[in-house]
Amino acid sequence: MDRQDISSFIGGTDLAAAPIPTVIFNLPKEHELRFEVEHGETALIKLIEGNAEYFGTELLLNREYKLTGCKGAVFTWNSCKLEVSQSTKAYIANETPMMQYARVHKIMDDIRISCLSNRESGPKVIIVGPTDVGKSSISKILLGYSTRLGYAPTFVDLDPGQGSITIPGAVCASLVDKPVDIEDGLTNSLPFVQYYGHTSLDANPTLFKALVSSLATSIEKRMETNEQARVSGVIINTCGWIDGLGYEILIDSIDIFKANLIVVMDNDKLYSELNKKYTGAIKVIKLPKSGGVYLRSPIFRKKTRMSKIREYFYGISGDLCPHFTILDFKDIVVLKTGGGPAAPSSALPIGAQSVIDPLQLQEVTPSTDMIHSILAVSYTKSKQSILKSNIAGFLYVTEVNLETKKMTVLAPCPGLIPSKFLLMGTLKWLE
The missing domain is CATH 2.40.30.330 (Pre-mRNA cleavage complex subunit Clp1, C-terminal domain)
Known part of the structure; x- marks a missing residue:
């Protein structure tokens, strides 16, 4: 179920008086329904038979979910029947990387079990890769699977251009003790937020690194005093800049958080570089992106950022x-x-910088x-x-x-x- 990250959710079930035309989809075992909803448009999705999940969060039977401005998928391990509003651009896919994603969850769970008997930290997973390969999606899947087992991992968002925890322009960490809400997103805990103030890492990379270091220190202190936080571990999402300065910042983030598992999404070059750099020290896994990953245009990205800021002030459903x-x-x-x-070089003494x-x-x-x-x-x-x-x-x-x-x-x-x-x-x- 790897899909584009859901940048904007709209909650509530207040429908218009006229019934909205719907389509029934029958999903066989290990299939997913992929869909795309533009900003300003709304999708209504209801599970009417079987079981299914949305980025690791189980759908409740006969509950109608209202989504807008999103690109996502509903996956079923067994089979299910879904009712979807007719206007939604949706199709069924039979090839998904969910089995491989589930194996990453199994590796994380093995680390948690092994650290129960010692003082080592649980899994510190950092998800890396270029833009539009599903990093945010697998982050939510791993959070959902972890919380369904009773863990409460710390989710870290190092993508200031996205704002999955709070508004864009910040680096944040949030304790997650239940699956990400399908409509409301991450709303179940108070995050630790540090304000970077920009949506691009090259605006002030030194400041970004300093904030990442401060965030990691705060998380480490909490894990030293909280057994559940230590065992549950950390899931870190990163931005899609992986070349040049972006790669340097990525390496710094891996080292600062002392990651013990690196998940590389759909990039052979990055996988090779990280495998070579951390040979034997850190486990590096390469995962494919889902065939349903959508490329987000610059306009869609900007609308998503603006939507996240509006949600902060007015609420997801506009009820604040x-x-x-x-x-x-x-x-x-x-x-x-x-x-x-900086002063121009012409205004400085010869040889001065x-x-x-x-x-x-x-x-x-x-x-x-x-x-x-x-x-x-x-x-x-x-x-x-x-x-x-x-x-x-x-x-x-x-x-x-x-x-x-x-x-x-x-x-x-x-x-x-x-x-x-x-x-x-x-x-x-x-x-």
């Missing part, structure tokens, strides 16, 4: 009511990393350029610890008034913000 809050310039400190642009500290915090004076920006609210009370502190939430800047020196922001809830320190990157939201 965010609040407009007015902030006085004197009550907040807006910071960004990078120290500003411009040195910019990528982790340097620079205070930003509020201006109209901030409109449409996403600001992260840190829990920290100290500027020095802001890059290692958890993020409390996010604000969307709707107006900056230079005359009154006030800023209007959209917040997910009313009340005072927990800290005066706000982090800004290049991420903007344009509805």
